[in-house]
Amino acid sequence: MFSYCTDPATLDGLTWLSCYLTTGKHLSIYWSVGTVLLLLAITAPVALMFGFGGAAAARSRFAPLSWLGKAYIAVVRGVPDIAFFLFFVIALDQGFEWLRHQVKCPDWDQPIRQGNDFVVCAEAKLPLGNAAQWVHETYGFMLAVLTFSIVFGAFAANVLFGAMRAVPRAQLETAEAYGMTPRQTFWRILVPQMWVFALPGLSNLWMVLIKATPLLFLLGVEDIVYWARELGGAKTARFTDYPHPDWRMWYFFALLVFYLAFTRVSEIVLDRIMKRLTHGQATTGGEAQRKAA
Amino acid sequence: MKNLLIGTAALAMMAGAALAESHSVVRMGTEGAYPPYNFINDAGEVDGFERELGDELCARAELTCEWVTNEWDSIIPNLVSGNYDTIIAGMSITDERKEQIDFTQNYTQPDPSAYVALAGAEVDLAGGVIAAQTGTIQASYVAEHGATLVEFSSPDETVAAVRNGEADAVLADKAYLDPIVAESSDVAFTGEDVLIGGGIGLGIRKSDTELKAKFDAAIQSMKDDGSLNALIEKWEIGETF
Amino acid sequence: MSCWETIADYGLRSIGIGERLLPREDFTLCQQVTLIGSGMIWNIYFGFMALFSGFFLATTVAMGKAAQNPWLRKPSEWFIFVFRGSPLFIQFFFAYFLFLSLKSVSGFFDVFTSAWLGALVVLFLNTAAYSGEIFYGALLSIPKGDMEAADAYGFSGWARFRKITWPTMLRLAWPAYTNEAIFLFHATTLVYFSGFPAWKQKGDALYYANYFADKTFNPFVPYPILAGYFILLTLIIIGGFGLINRRLNRHLPQNTRSKIRLRPTLMR
Structure with a gap:
């Protein structure tokens, strides 16, 4: 990166460090921070949508829909996310390719499963076999987002389902007494009020989501933990210009600081939201606000 | 017979064309x-x-x-x-x-696998604690031969385990261990190499x-x-x- | 080899009883179900012990965070912040490193580098922090009417906490706490996956599922088995927590729809 970096063996101290920290490999870890943030930014709203859909379905008066919603919540919540990550991505990928295969190659005569192999026609491959590397990476990333969203959507659904039930019954009855239809009651009374009950659970979930990101490497996305392990491991001089002993501790320490800082920012934002939502609510928190004002 | 041969050749060519497509x-x-x-x-x-x-x-x-x-x-x-x-x-x-x-x-x-232990340490390779990477041929070998296997998920950690005393020795491909032993004074090869892979x-x-x-x-x-x-x-x- | 023999050989393999070597061929469904089930012993052990011990610390921490006194509040806040703010993955890593270095200081710490104690300590602190935050959130959401009623009836101090604050806090926190319990049991799969090394091939359910996936190169059998075990475990947790939830909510008016709601017996 810098001009004086051509022969790192002669450098020491800060100059050495400045070279070391700007190798191509280190740029990858900085990039991966962006990857993680992007994943969170996309996953959070998508998972919330899954959650909202799941909770609304579970509350539905149409029994099969309600069962579907509850089954989704129960099954996905029942399985450790790590187990999902270990085989769900491959399953999703094969599922998509199978669907495309059915559509694009109707007259394919070979079996799709040949022993262990999963073989679909070339046009059905996702992404296409000759696509550029970034397409593959984006596709892998989207699969990761989908997997995360499905998993955390179920937890969000559970939180929202609980929050909907926590809204004081009297409020809903009042709405009914005013002649609101169930749909109106749901959207105008229940949904606006449930957030204050849902927020502690959702913020907890957000924290869990942030901290599930170290498992991204299982989904084939090269995340910060992957790079921290890779960069931190002991390096011998034969394979690098920057040999060093086992430095994983320092790299993980940097990750720790990163995650703590990220959590702190999240907390501040969530606190603000909580204060807004608590405003005017008939709870201890709302009462404290009222007294302070 | 000749027809058959031409047939196979044609098939092979077709497969080749398909390959060219799928394996561009x-x-x-x-x-x-x-x-x-x-x-x-x-x-x-x-x-x-x-x-x-x-x-x-x-x-x-x-x-x-x-x-x-x-x-x-x-x-x-x-x-x-x-x-x-x-x-x-x-x-x-x-x-x-x-x-x-x-x-x-x-x-x-076939690359020999070798044991590495702390330099100068007396290690019981048959009954001691041997580190290996999970899912490698070395891990299976240690499990089968009576020593206490302790598994780590990356090759790095297996060597680290020997350095910090968790394991008596590590079993891994010799070509992987060679540069590590060559550049550090705290660990050394020990015992006989073993031939595992093909x-x-x-x-x-x-x-x-x-x-x-x-x-x-x-x-x-x-x-x-x-x-x-x-x-x-x-x-x-x-x-x- | 019949399935019963397999169960006899491998049913308790995860705690070192039975065959010394793991299966090396066939990899029948029976072997996979038995060994992965055997590994569940560890998941249940870690989850249950951490949850039980963590509950008490969590209540303490939640009260501490809600306290006016900064000497109580600040440590609780920091404790919650550090453990909630960092991935368990990294906590395991640091704990293992820490215990390793402590080991050279004193023989007392020898046992901490083994998963059964070292990982348990991490899980205990971790769940205490998460649950503490949930309880703290619930403390703030206690309806003011409840507290006013308590005051009106002359409750104060310990009696008020024991009879009003604590049960109400639990009631409000319960759905989120159920989530936390489930998360905790799921998090136990990380113990051998990233943190602590497996000794003598004694590991948890994920370790064995991983072993089979690695040997058969087919992830679609062992992981669904693992998933099945965990769904069962989760249903038990939900069932147990649901019973407590019903007890905590028993004084509230029932939602009319819940009476006619059809529930498969499996869900209870």
């Missing part, structure tokens, strides 16, 4: 954490013996290749589900693995016979003109052919 880019899957076989260099790219070998093989087979890294744990499932087309990750040819995937001919001699080959899907044939031919041509031996010597991968 061959994706090479590797681990990127096992020097000198494969590792990520300072620039953040895949490097090592297998990188050079793979690029040369692709050139000889007239294929366009792309490098992909994948965790060791899921390296085979991702191959069979088609996320990349070959495994070139220092994977020893074993009967267990051969039931699942095909291998090309081996491009290294050499290293490229892993390829069983259904992908065309690709296997191409790589087999390319490896053979590198063996014949000595360029493979030159690579093996350059990266110190053990015996030449």
